[in-house]
Amino acid sequence: MIKDLAANSWKLNSAVSRFLLIGAQVLALIVFILALVFLSSTTGGTLFVFSTVAPVLALLAAIAVLGVAIGRFLKRRSLFAVDDVGAGQVIFRQGDAGDCAYFIQSGEVEVEREENGVSKVVARLSKGQYFGEMALISNAPRNATVRSITPVRLAILGKQNFLTMLSVMPQTQEDIMQTVNLRAMGEAGK
Numbered sequence: 001m002i003k004d005l006a007a008n009s010w011k012l013n014s015a016v017s018r019f020l021l022i023g024a025q026v027l028a029l030i031v032f033i034l035a036l037v038f039l040s041s042t043t044g045g046t047l048f049v050f051s052t053v054a055p056v057l058a059l060l061a062a063i064a065v066l067g068v069a070i071g072r073f074l075k076r077r078s079l080f081a082v083d084d085v086g087a088g089q090v091i092f093r094q095g096d097a098g099d100c101a102y103f104i105q106s107g108e109v110e111v112e113r114e115e116n117g118v119s120k121v122v123a124r125l126s127k128g129q130y131f132g133e134m135a136l137i138s139n140a141p142r143n144a145t146v147r148s149i150t151p152v153r154l155a156i157l158g159k160q161n162f163l164t165m166l167s168v169m170p171q172t173q174e175d176i177m178q179t180v181n182l183r184a185m186g187e188a189g190k
Contacts, residue, residue, distance in 0.1 A: 020065075021065065021068055024060075024062075025061075027057045028057075028061045031057050034053065080155040081158075082105070082156070085107075085154060086151055087149065087151050088149075090146070091146040091154070094141075095141050096142045098139075098140070099159050100156050100158050101131070101156075103154065104152060105153040105155055106151075107127070108148070108149045109131070110123070111125065111131060112144060113143065124149070130176075133176055
């Protein structure tokens with residue numbers, strides 16, 4: 001499911017960051033060893049090697065550390081996590097706990113609800129629409145299963161960020177509450 005995909009994406013980003021930091025440490029170690037060789041036996045050859053190679057290696061190490069630092073900073077400051085979902089994948093199931101809302105950036109999903117053992121598609125949502133907010137507002141389990149019809153790019157907003165967004169953006173709160181009411185009235189009419 002999406003939580004597993006997001007966790008795997010985080011693990012991959014963490015592995016890349018770890019690789020870059022280890023690489024930077026190795027480059028710094030090489031610079032240190034070159035400096036020791038230079039200091040222990042200064043010759044024309046060691047001077048040339050040290051003066052040409054060491055600055056390049058030190059610069060590469062600094063760029064790797066800076067890149068990891070900037071990436072981590074941006075990830076911590078991001079309100080949304082973005083994930084790509086292949087066609088036919090279940091994003092969440094009816095009855096799951098609701099811990100985030102989803103905003104569709106591209107693609108299409110279908111919302112299906114199971115009642116009395118019969119599954120029925122109740123909505124199709126596409127770019128610019130959102131889902132999963134009802135469970136966050138009501139603290140109830142998910143009331144439907146959502147599956148991607150096409151490949152979908154989703155912006156995922158965690159519960160705490162979602163509630164903060166509602167409190168600081170009154171217009172957004174009104175829009176979401178209107179959508180929740182329309183969806184609830186659609187359920188009551190069925």
